[in-house]
Amino acid sequence: MHREDLIQRLLTYKTQFIDETAMVNRTLRFIRAHDNCFDRNLLRGHVTGSAWVVNPGHTHTLLLHHRKLNRWFQPGGHADGDADILRVVLKETAEESGIALSNITLLQEDIFDVDIHTIYPSIHDHRHEHFDIRFLLEIDDSLPIPGNSESHQVAWIPLTYVSHYNNMRSLHRMVRKSERLPCSST
Numbered sequence: 301m302h303r304e305d306l307i308q309r310l311l312t313y314k315t316q317f318i319d320e321t322a323m324v325n326r327t328l329r330f331i332r333a334h335d336n337c338f339d340r341n342l343l344r345g346h347v348t349g350s351a352w353v354v355n356p357g358h359t360h361t362l363l364l365h366h367r368k369l370n371r372w373f374q375p376g377g378h379a380d381g382d383a384d385i386l387r388v389v390l391k392e393t394a395e396e397s398g399i400a401l402s403n404i405t406l407l408q409e410d411i412f413d414v415d416i417h418t419i420y421p422s423i424h425d426h427r428h429e430h431f432d433i434r435f436l437l438e439i440d441d442s443l444p445i446p447g448n449s450e451s452h453q454v455a456w457i458p459l460t461y462v463s464h465y466n467n468m469r470s471l472h473r474m475v476r477k478s479e480r481l482p483c484s485s486t
Contacts, residue, residue, distance in 0.1 A: 302383050303331050303338070306347070306433065313411045317473055323416045327431045337431070338379035345429030349389040350376020352412055352434055352474045353397070353404075355441035358481045360458050361474075362439060363465055364396055364451040368424060372457075372465035374474075376432065389435045397439065397454060398446030405438040412436040413477065415470040434474070436481075 310328050315321055330345065331337045337347050352374055353362035363372045377392040379385060386406070394401045413434040421427045439445075447454035457465055459475050 303335070305383065306385055307331055309411055309433075310414070313414065315414075319469070320414055320473065324414045326416055327414055327433075330431055336381075338381050338383050338385075340378045340380060343426065343428060345431060347379050347385060348376060348430045348432045349379060349385045349392065350374050350432055350434050351389050351393040351437045352478070353393060353437045353439055354407075354478055354481065355456060356438060356483075357441075358459075358478060358483055360441060360456040361462060361478065362397060362445065363455060363457050363462070364447065365453040365455075367450055367452055374434070374471070376434070385433045386435055389433075389437075393437055396448055396450060398448055399439055399443060403439060403443060407436040407438050407481075413470065413474050417468075417470070432470075 307328065310324055313324060315324065331347065334342060336342050340346050354360065362375065364375060365372050375393040375396040376389065377396070379388045382388050390401060390404060390406070393404055411433055415432045415434065417430055417432065419425050419428050419430060441456050445454045459478055462471055462475050
């Protein structure tokens with residue numbers, strides 16, 4: 301699989317959020333301009349993948365208190381050259397949550413959200429952009445969530461409290477999208 305799969309997903313993705321529409325268009329231009337867009341060594345930036353994980357009732361989301369960045373985020377990470385961004389999202393979610401892949405459900409094949417955010421210079425990284433492709437996943441919130449060494453803590457956060465943990469616009473947007481989801485029958 302090559303970047304063409306992601307280009308096709310982005311071309312068919314629709315959002316009602318104007319700022320997200322602009323990010324989808326920028327992401328398309330970036331991917332088309334860089335054959336190595338999934339490589340974290342691309343200095344300008346790279347495609348990353350993350351998951352918006354909800355519980356079966358769609359009342360809570362899974363957030364991780366990231367050890368390196370000291371902030372709460374959804375699971376996700378670098379593609380490391382893998383052009384199958386959905387596979388990246390599922391792998392990163394399993395690794396970061398400590399939940400077996402067999403207990404993670406993809407709720408929709410379509411992209412759930414697109415975000416571009418700047419990673420500012422630090423001892424770990426130079427300044428660059430993440431072109432983050434997000435998918436909607438579900439995990440049973442009655443399962444223990446062991447997490448891994450990349451996070452201080454992993455927790456189910458009520459959607460109404462997400463802004464207390466991270467008030468970034470993109471998380472607010474995903475909360476709004478979550479509020480429109482039908483409840484799961486499980």
